[in-house]
Amino acid sequence: MADSVTLSPGARIAEPARGEADHPHSPVVRFGADRPLRLDSGAVLSPFQIGYQTYGTLNAARSNAIMVCHALTADQHAANVHPVTGKPGWWETLIGPGKPIDTDRFFVISSNVLGGCLGTTGPSSTNPATGAPYGLDFPVVTIRDMVRAQSMLVEHLGIERLLAVVGGSMGGMQVLQWAASYPERVFAAMPIATAARHSAQNIAFHEVGRQAVMADPDWQGGRYLAAGTSPRRGLSVARMAAHITYMSDGSLHRKFGRRLQDRDGHTFSFDADFQVESYLRHQGEAFVDRFDANSYLYVTRAMDYFDLAAEHGGVLANAFRGTTTRFCLISFTSDWLFPTPDSRAVVHALNAAGASVSFAEIETDKGHDAFLLDEPELFAITRGFLDAAARGVGIR
Template sequence: MSIITPDPNHHSVILGKDQPMPLDCGAMISDITMAYNTYGQLNPDKTNAILVCHALTGDQFAASKQPLTGKDGWWSVMIGPGKVLDTDKYFVVCANILGGCMGTVGPKDINPDTGKAYGLDFPIITIADMVRTQALLQDYLEIPSWFSVVGGSMGGMQVLQWAAAYPERCFSAIPIATAAKHSAQNIAFHEVGRQAVMADPDWLGGKYLEHDKNPRAGLAVARMAAHVTYLSESALHRKFGRNLQDRDNLTYGFDADFQVESYLRYQGINFVDRFDANSYLYVTRAMDYFDLARDHGGSLPAAFEGTQTRFCVVSFSSDWLFPTTESKEVVRALIAAAANVSFVEIETDKGHDAFLLDTPEMLQTMGGFLASTAKSRGLEQ
């Protein structure tokens, strides 16, 4: 499906037309519709392109209005004229991931073989598969190498996969609040989310679109549970405490008495309006399967052996979903591989979501890293 949007930055392309692309699961995929946004201008040397990889529930509208919610892009704080990813200097590309639901082919699209939505007939996809399609997009855009590949959370997994799979095609890499593998705790949270979706009677074994249904309640619960993991105990306390929602007393019932309950319900309800339930299953699965060391004989340094890519790894002190220990594991592997790496842990109580927010130390570190990297890339400052 194509997103109807007046956004002049929005594009869509069909990749892998002549050459079907093999997926990790063994299936082949061809005629891959990919939706992407671009901001800024590609320079004549094609050396100023930055790929932004979005997270689990993000999309290509990184720096422009999301057409379904009407809200500003999820990384508007980062991308724009004069910002860290300065669109006066850089050509920023952000594509909806394979398996997504904002224009790139995913389980809610029509399977040409059946004329019905794919549902669970969509092949299982991995982070590596997402990156393969982004490499096809890079070819299509005729960009020999990205100046930088940048992303947080699942976006950071894609950044690491990029650096491991196509080191010569990314000059620098900024993995933020991420890990080289999905931890048992994170798989556990994802499983809770998936089971919530599948327990919804409207999920119908994944065929809800054929019956004009939507497992809204299940997906909303999945989002609520996940949303808690994006915050921190102290951020929740600071934001809500035990404050009551529009009332002076407890109701002695199961209404949303507390502000935090009301907030989570709002997050859940809003999410289902813009996200496909099956897509949520597929993309969480892709994150669970991610294990960069396993793909390189059990050795994470082997994934980065001989790399010339410059790395800037960023973590946040209160992130318990992708804690600093996970980032340090990546840093350790990069050091062992003699890679050019910078690493900083940002002190903040904002939790995992800090990478999406106006976190001055993060912006400052990335800005400094990109400025010096631009210099060594020979880009005009």
Template sequence: MPLDSGATIGPFTLAYQTYGTLNADRSNAILVCHALTGDQFVCEPHPVTGKPGWWSMLIGPGLPIDTDRYFIICANVLGGCMGTTGPAETDPETGRPFGLTFPVITIGDMVRAQMLLVDHLGIDQLFCVIGGSMGGMQVLQLASAYPDRVFAALPIATAARHSAQNIAFHEVGRQAIMADPDWHGGDYAARDIRPTRGLSVARMAAHITYLSETALHRKFGRNLQDRQRLGFSFDADFQVESYLRHQGMTFVDRFDANSYLYITRAMDYFDLAAEHGGVLADAFRPGGKPTPVRFCLVSFTSDWLFPTAESRAIVHGLNTVAANVSFVEIASDKGHDAFLLDEPEFHRVMRGFLEGLAEHRGLGQRLVASR
């Protein structure tokens, strides 16, 4: 497969999970795209951590993404570390892990790989493609690059380009990894070690950006951790410190440090308008005509990582070409992570959008009810 960098990759493996049943005319397939640290285990217990799938409250029988009606596909992105070919996998030419010899990838490359999977499954047009954060970037890229193969798109808490602030946060995380003496220029796998300290710090820094100040204060405030008074040391005096350290330590058990470098870089490179002469509207004007894709964009009021203004810019671009688009800003104090949490209004919006599309496409009856 050709890559945006000019390199090629292949053969390569794409690890994926499916849920539900593909109907006779293959018209009920929904592609779910995961965020930076997500994977293909979207609604089942994770094989490494044992925790519920990251969207288990949204995907399943009778849930907004109803597995009794839709056929759900979720793939680990190219460059990932849960079975899809990435820097931790073995290079067949050398017999060693790729490490930093793995080619640099983009959101476009991730999408191109997933569309090869869609082809493999014999699906001509996806009923909908859905994703939040980096998953939302994939949704936008896919809807722009393959407008005739997507009936509808639901980008959530995302942007048409990565901001300078977000690139800066990612660089802090990458530098933390590369400063770890166990990183060894990305060749740590050959030494049977891992830069766990650097990756843990990268996760801690990133996790702060996923939350809002209100959410942090409500959950932790300035409460002390297992003590009645300040310890006057550099142990975890405060509950929020203990929480972040726990997030960092558990993350290293399921994620590869080099994958983190590659995937954050792919997000940094994402700029949909730049691919179309700097005009975002042109990304949604294939052949000079308005995109046929039906869009619903969702943002959250307290998301400062991908603020509502970023979603509005996409909506304006779609409005410019008279595309079919709706937009909802959800009032929430949970920050960027709101799309992964129990947010009833968001769940209602998703259910309503999908049910309206299903009725339009004749998917009004749940498959389980017709059997």
């Protein structure tokens, strides 16, 4: 059943609040004691805030807004230089003037998820009850909680209906949740490389990552911020293990094979002899500079808990009965984290629910990460789907 929503009287597009004390890099919307967030766990989060970015201009009819949902370790910086890493936004391939998510036509909203660490309230935020960082006192959140928070942001921005919600991996879970929770507020939905529930294997990989973080003595039972430590080694190992799952066996072989760092041969030591080893070590080390360890625990947990059918009596189609949202699903042939059958299961449920749905499996060796990479077929499908959606709501 969709959560009910009422637009605040006089809702308007927020002025960008750059320079706010809590997070200098993004506009932030704060929801005070009058707008508590009731979570699936039963806990109530209040106050809380959402850090976000927008790209493009909202049209007069407020009909051209596209919500972009980020994956596990990403953030709101989808199409701007990242304030911490200095690297391009994670979806600059897809979002920008003239690009498939065309900011000359569309108003794109990208927000940091609940539980995140770049402006939205999460475990590293200050717990108003104690004045110290929440740590593990932060309530466990779900994908549905994340989407509840996003819906409050969208409402705050004065947008009654999103032209589209688009996202890959955990972002795709949010897309599915948006369509299930707020069908009348989503004209078109594009879940990419995702699933309606997290598999046992995926839960297992997440559990390894969490145990790696929690095994690090510098994690300090979650109180590392107060202790002035950082579980860098544990978080780095977690990231290394996860990173393998984002690539395919084939892409690792193509990129690295058994090539050595030093052409002179094996060092007969535990140095990074193979290029794939130094690559992974670098991935681990770079990650800890931009991501909070407790956020990693909370956001992986949210993915593990995701099971859209379970919310609807065990029948996935029930999540979408009567929907008028148009769907376009995409999977990638070499994605073994969210393999094509996961997308097909959603397509079948949408068909059973009588929804409008198209589906494409894109041939690639790039694995799960393909949704972030240069995949011309992904670009073409996204452009075509969003163009049709725009025409559907009368945008030229």
